[in-house]
Amino acid sequence: MVHHVGRTWPHGPRQLVSTLAWLRICAIGGQTLTIAFVARVLDLSIPVAALCSAIGLLAAFSLLAFWRLRQNARIGAWEPVAHIAIDTLVLGYLLYLTGGASNPFISLLVMPITLAATALPLRSVTLVAVLSVGTYLLLMRFHVPLPEVSDINSAGGFNLHLTGMAISFAITAGMLGFFIARLARALRAQQALAELERERALRDEGILAIATQAASTAHELNTPLSTIRTLLGELGREHASNPALNDDIALLIGQAERCRDILKELVKVGSNPLAGxxxxxxxxxxxxxxxxxxxxxxxxxxxxxxxxxxxxxxxxxxxxxxxxxxxxxxxxxxxxxxxxxxxxxxxxxxxxxxxxxxxxxxxxxxxxxxxxxxxxxxxxxxxxxxxxxxxxxxxxxxxxxxxxxxxxxxxxxxxxxxxxxxxxxxxxxxxxx
Structure with missing residues (x-):
């Protein structure tokens, strides 16, 4: 029975619950089509009523999950584990009714572990893994055997079990490739963000060092600038009869005043933020x-x-x-x-x-x-x-x-x-x- 197809990338409990909700919809559709194909086209005697009841239960839970996602309440780390547990148990029941461990879709029990590993802590992943492995072991011992399909597996037909295994392998490979690729992309994005933050921290550290040095420099420069300003004023008075020299002195005085203003602004930059x-x-x-x-x-x-x-x-x-x-x-x-x-x-x-x-x-x-x-x-x-x-x-x-x-x-x-x-x-x- 077809199970999971990816839609969103889980980065946390809410995102993982959202992913599971959409995957569950895909699983319900795939499982329904598979049951219809096996019962109608292949005409195999399988417990259709019991299988449809389990799928109906999964559909009801899916509606509940979407309702939960519409709420603004925080989703705890235990909720994705509960969702995965319900999905695993329903899948295990469907496999129990259709051959157990001999069902070619038994490998889909690996998918919950893959999803949990992308967003949940190690303890939760361990619980999911134990549940999946336990379900697999139970299905090896307890299951309803599938009916004989020798007429379909004849030389002129096709091997139903091998075909099912091929479909299951394609689903598993596609899911693993999709989630691993998305995980690698997320890791690259996080590395780029970490590098950006590192550069910002180095820049801010350098600015802080420069600011510290600038404060000391401002204090030391104030006295020589005052001396320069005083001497320039005296030079201007001594050479009042030289217009060209007076213009140069006036320019120097203006530049000295500008330097003092810059020092005052430097102190103002530091004092105003402190005072708000x-x-x-x-x-x-x-x-x-x-x-x-x-x-x-x-x-x-x-x-x-x-x-x-x-x-x-x-x-x-x-x-x-x-x-x-x-x-x-x-x-x-x-x-x-x-x-x-x-x-x-x-x-x-x-x-x-x-x-x-x-x-x-x-x-x-x-x-x-x-x-x-x-x-x-x-x-x-x-x-x-x-x-x-x-x-x-x-x-x-x-x-x-x-x-x-x-x-x-x-x-x-x-x-x-x-x-x-x-x-x-x-x-x-x-x-x-």
Whole structure:
């Protein structure tokens, strides 16, 4: 009697119960067709009423299983074992009525062990194996013999037992191949996920080390910057009659002030999250602030912003880390464009009711297709003077807010960095991940 055909892959008790429910439907159909073929076509004397009663019981249990799956209640690890036990007992009863261990479909008793091994702990698999082996041993001793089929097994016909064994072998081989292939695929996916998490952990560990060193550096740099600022002011007053030198001194003073502002922002990045502080501004204001900061850092680059009016007016809670993430994306895009002889950067801000999306497109030579999937997961750079921190910090910030940062090839060349952030997290920064 035909039994199991796979449908879903079991990863846990609920998934395994779902798989068993669909397999049970297939088993009921296959068993019914097999009984009809044997009784009507082969005209063998088998206990049709008793066989149909067992299949009817299995059908009633199948309806109960589907009802159970529709409930939201948790399915414990014992439930798949109970389902497998009922399936095994019903199959064993059907085999008992049709020759017992001599029935060519006796090998289907292996299938419950295969299913259990894919999703259940060793103790449950052991119980299922003991039940299947015990059923097999009992059927060797107790069964209703099949009627003689010598006329069918004659030289001019076919061997019914061998044909049944061939069908049983095909079912078993197909089931084993299917589940082993799915198991191998699941293992590969888990290995890939584990590798991704390992890279993220290494990146976060590196960021933490850099942050620790940056805090120490900020403290040490504050004094020499104050000294430089004071000396530059005195030089400006001493050479007030030299316009060219005064312009250079003014530029140096501006850069020194910018360095001090960066140090203050560095301290602010660390102190605001600890205090739970965030600045409530609109998305348009966030972009404007990022444009101003970027303009001071890279005056040679041309950044054009296209902001959806509705999302631009949306107010969100912005912590310094998010502002720096946007500036880092702009700075990386500027490096790529300028390295390719262009100075343009295009920024598109859009979104929906629950997501803010910011696209930063450069006009560089493009990012290697093999590098794009892991961009931002490790400290790496193709720039001669780069540190490999920009994308890593931006990606870490995106993950911290439950968002994503994905690199993709732009249509007309270059690379598009897409930052997507859930607005629910931006509305409540205390719940950042």
């Amino acid at each position: 502080l965030a600045e409530w501004i609109s998305v348009a204001d966030l972009c404007e602030a990022a444009r101003d900061s970027f303009g001071l850092l890279r005056p040679e680059a041309e950044a054009s912003f296209s902001i959806d009016a509705e999302i631009g007016a949306r107010r969100i809670a912005v912590v310094p880390a998010l502002h720096h993430a946007v500036v880092n994306l702009l700075n990386n895009a500027a490096d790529a464009s300028i390295a390719n002889g262009d100075s343009r950067i295009e920024v598109t801000v859009s979104g929906s009711q629950d997501t803010l999306q910011l696209d930063v497109r450069d006009f560089g030579s493009g990012m290697n297709a093999n590098v794009r999937p892991t961009a931002g997961l490790r400290f790496g750079t193709t720039k001669a003077n780069g540190l490999g921190l920009g994308l890593a910090l931006a990606n870490a910030t995106a993950e911290r807010f439950g968002g994503t940062l994905v690199a993709m090839a732009a249509v007309d060349g270059g690379t598009r960095q897409r930052l997507r952030l859930p607005l629910a997290t931006l509305d409540n920064p205390r719940h950042e991940r």
